[in-house]
Amino acid sequence: MKKALVIxxxxxxxxxxxxxxxxxxxKYVSWGVSMxxxxxxxxxxxxxxxxxxxxxxVAYGLSLGRGSLNGIFKNDDIRNYFYEVKVAPSFPIGxxxxxxxxxxxxxxxTKHNFIEYGLGVSYTYKKIGYGVSYTNWDGVDYVTPxxxxxx
Numbered sequence: 001m002k003k004a005l006v007i008x009x010x011x012x013x014x015x016x017x018x019x020x021x022x023x024x025x026x027k028y029v030s031w032g033v034s035m036x037x038x039x040x041x042x043x044x045x046x047x048x049x050x051x052x053x054x055x056x057x058v059a060y061g062l063s064l065g066r067g068s069l070n071g072i073f074k075n076d077d078i079r080n081y082f083y084e085v086k087v088a089p090s091f092p093i094g095x096x097x098x099x100x101x102x103x104x105x106x107x108x109x110t111k112h113n114f115i116e117y118g119l120g121v122s123y124t125y126k127k128i129g130y131g132v133s134y135t136n137w138d139g140v141d142y143v144t145p146x147x148x149x150x151x
Contacts, residue, residue: 026054030061030129032146034137042069046142050086054150059088059099067107082107084116096123101135114138124150 030050038044048065063084066072071080084105090097099120106113118135129148134141 027151028052028054028059028129028148030146030148032144034142034144036140036142045069052086057090059086059090061086063103063105078108079110086116088120090122093121096121099133101133
């Protein structure tokens, strides 16, 4: 059952903000900073870089990031970093696109796994996408502004 749930989530989510208006396969890279309501910005925020493809208005991505900005570039440890597989179908809402975000991931060199789910909205001008999402990531609610480049 757990494997079926993971496969279902992988088939349905992502934080990516590129949209495709054709049936072509498009590539993107996206960067975002996720912020919780923690009183310490560094402890309650994380940054990630996502690489992926978009086909038929569904984005499939791989995110790489750091679970907290606390101590970055100092006393660093590989166990602070994570990877996540995401899928995000998108749909037009006037001049913007709505996104349903689902993902599963793990911290590197640990047994700590997590899921992400939420909603987002994005706007693309030429090849640059601007977005914001509200997700629950590893049991904590985050707001994430992001920017992406579509190839």
